Amino acid sequence: MTDRLDGGGGVRGDDVVAAGTDGDESEAQLRPTVTVVVVTYNSVPTVAETLASLTDQTYPSDRYEVVVVDGGSTDGTAETVADYGVEFLVEDGAGIGACRNRGIDRAESDYVAFTDSDCAVPATWLDSLVDRMATYADDAFVVGVGGPNRPFPTDSSFTKLVGSFQGTVFGSGRSPQSHDIGRERLVGSVAACNVLYDAAVFDSVRYDDSVNVGEDAELHFRLSEAGYRFAFDPEIAVSHHLSPTLGALWRKNRSYGTAMARIQRRHGKLIRWYSFLPTAAIGGGIAAAAADLATRRARYVPLLAALFLLASAYATVQVYRDRGTPLAALVPVIFAVQYLAYGVGFAEGLTVEDP
Template structure:
């Protein structure tokens, strides 16, 4: 048996929905990893795409799975988990482009730290305009390094021993957002170890304003369902969450704007006061979208509970 055969077999799982260009970029990198090609498989789970996404996926030496019954990325990931043959499951998103050492770095960290879960670095790419929405997105989202400190992580860049899903169960597939946070919290609360690997890098495009607002709405909507799953749906919990989050966002923007340390980006952050004001304005719109999402989510939850 050679050394390659002793490496753990890895299943890379990527959900996709109507993202032909993104999935092409992502797969171009994933099939060209430094990790031995005989020691990993790639499972792309299409979640009901209506464009040429599936045609693009078939251009690559990967497995194309379909999840049409439940619309949602967590349902798609669960389908991938069911079909995966790897000892380790590596999750990323269709709009993420991993570095060539991504798999090596993530797997190595799992062994070095003897951890059940490893969260990798999500590095933002900016457009040439580097808009206020992009800068806010880079400051506020996909910070796996910060989330690991709270015992949670995101599936944009996450390595998990498959046996962890056998113990904890799969992702809550009906959540529109936050299912990864909910699941990783359950894992760490059960005693599993989650560590951060800055060397396991995926690149993610910063969002322009419209995608940012859609994301914030989805996060707000999903947070209500998460509170319900956590048995934290008291009136006080929901009201306090609606009130406190906007304050936290503005405090965060203020602290990040003055922070001199390296952020999760490929380019230095701007210090121009006018640009900082633009970021605040983007934050205001983002908070409004999030609050609308939470209100809509709360109405849906109450309606469902009343009609039981």
């Protein structure tokens, strides 16, 4: 994608009537249309929460629609979705990238928004995203708006610790969707569980059908390489069920690491500069242990352990300030599991051929 977008499908600033100028009815009629796409697979435990939040928006009901794209669920997801009267499309055996594209193909709106089937959005979500997009009406290189994702208030204490840790620089590598950023800014990528796109961007670009994890990072990398940006607003947050156990944390981060390595190998470039650090740390630890064993002197391993303890102490303090609980003492364990899992996955992604 090399040409500047000319706003073909988008409706921005000038076409949106300001509140109170011509009355509520006129404003509602001129609000941009939005298609919200939810990709799901075997999500009976959570998808009802997602759809309940989407069907209770302050945005005019006749100006947005909800489309659920299912990858071939076998757990009754279809029956749950039917209770909410939204459109339900099935792409049997399709990955996340392909399902997102099916939703894009179905959309005929000015904007396309995405959230995930383990999320819940605030009632003002669409209003906030569309209003924020309108502030960039004169910038054709801003193609979308996104925000952070946070644990549900009802999630377990462990899940909330994971969320707080991922809000630190060591937990996210300053990825905007996870890192605790306090001001609006332009970024190269946002999370697809909380994003609204100008539909015009999809006239010339799509998600990669073959990418099942990290599909948003891959698409946004291509957009970023062409000069496009997203507005990240920390006030537009969605609730997201994060890893509830150490095992789930391991599996998720291992899959993230594998996906990021494969995507970067395909493009021949670093998409996220910090992505190789966990694997490098694992390799450095093995090399340090081997060197200490060979010389029968404990020199390098204690140094690496001290560095880890310093980083863990910093992250623990940050999490304690955020959560105010002694359970913050578990942060070094969460830190170690997340980095080891991501590092192992990244190494696998570099060495194992794509399926």
